[in-house]
Amino acid sequence: MTTRDLSRPRRPSSLQNRLQLGDWTFRTLTGLAGLVAMAVIVGAFYELGSQAWPAIKHGGISVLWDTSWNPGRQEFGVGVFVIGTLITSMFALVAATIIAVLVSLFLVEVAPGYISRPVSYLIELLAAIPSVVYGLWGIFVMGVFVRDHFGPVVVSTFGWIPIFDGTPLITGLFSACVILTVMILPTVMAVSRDVIAAVPRSQREGLMALGATRWEMIRLTVLPYARSGVMGAAILGLARAVGETLAVTLVIGNSVRIPDNIFSPAYTMASVIANQFPEATGLHQSALIEVALILLAITFIINIVARLLVWKVTGGHRAVVQE
């Protein structure tokens, strides 16, 4: 018995070798994948940068805040598009996140299963509807409603505040904000519902057993627990909002003018590329590629800022665990 056991010293070392080999393969594969991802991003920046170079040389850095875009006169200020993109996507981000959290809380904490299950399923289905459908709905249903009903009421009630004093049309900044909100809502909602549902039962019960009301329980355990996940969901939605092209192009009005009220027609970066690229040549084309480059940079920055934000929020959590 003993001698046989002693005569197998190679066993552990061969096992060790195999683990190391697996480890090496895994690390190499994931490392390669990471490199490919980096290469794609760097390549995209480089390709766009080189094609945009003539326009960058022509306009310099000031195009970023310059608001006159007039290809005929070789003026390529992108300020209007940047503003349009930022306003619409920020509005959508905030509105969709608030609605998503409220609906998720209702579905997870309040609604009985026979309501929450079908509703959750419907929400997931909404995420699969193509942009053009949203865009057409935006024009023929929502836009008309904004022009005929919602807009006039807002103007007559809040018209004394400058940003609400405008002429409601079918298309415009407000319509674009709403359509973007509706479009990113399913994604944000689906993720935040899962995150809220994943809050441990033991935490909920711990608070309820102390005599908390349902709302206190939500405020003190569900929301803190779900916070980082909900922010992740919001980032997903934001990424889609910033890049969304078709539906926004249909409803935003496409006007190169700084919007001065919520009903003004406006323009986004993605829309101007979609609208003008097919006919653009020379410097105009290069300027549109510059817009794409800026859009890419903005997406990049938003992602980094958002990630830092999540870190900051969850950082509290992590420090909590380690301390």
Place this chain on the structure above:
Amino acid sequence: MTETQTTPSTMQVPPPPVVRAALGATVPVAKEAPPITIELRDVSAFYGKKLAVSGVSMSIRAHSVTALIGPSGCGKSTLIRTINRMHEFAPGARVEGSIIVDGVNIYGPGIDPARVRQRIGMVFQKPNPFPTMSIADNVAAGLRFMGIRSKSELRDRVESALKRAALWDEVKNDLKKPGIAISGGQQQRLCIARAIAVEPDIVLMDEPCSALDPIATLKIEDLMRELARDYTIVTVTHNMQQAARVSDQTAFMLMDPGDLAGHLVEYGPTSDIFTNPKDSRTEDYISGRFG
């Protein structure tokens, strides 16, 4: 009482501690009101259509430790959760019968379950301190629900609860640290402190030691004995030595093969249950023949 009776050596179970039931009457620690008993009258608990606990009637003595024992799945957790109306927190869960605490049926009309839970604390199987709150805030959580806002009062009551939970000396310099930054045994004592900070009448404990090591378990057991001076303790355990060590009364539950629901088989002073059970099923269980 039977506390003077010697345990037959064949049982190999330590004799129960001096039964403190009498203490409840003779040592009025910070409580002048008459001790509060719990009376279960024909309590049945359902999960949807499934009957989990059937027709339990028992009267739980104030200022003593009552242990619920029985094999896994016999409805111990379900029954203990009916006593502070936590049972209904499970979707579709429902209770029939009545539970009289301090003369009031907690399942009566117009009773606010949140208020019931303020007076009947609960400690869970797995320590569940709130990770986003500091140690002090964990203990203060229930006080805040009661509407206590004064900083000094909160501080005093947090300190006194931590002392009574035998945790103060270990955490007094770390009160700002998160509630999960301490060991499992300390976390469970933190949960006990959290439960007693609101000065409940009753503390329910559902297998409070099952996730802890033996030393931490002994600390909690000592604490349960200590707390029984001021509080009525009901605990679930499937460790029979523990029941024998800490409890004054023991209730033995079993799932009935007929309706697949938990029934109360036998209930009485712990020494009687362990040395002289009346029901043969109790004897089979405590002598380790099944379960």
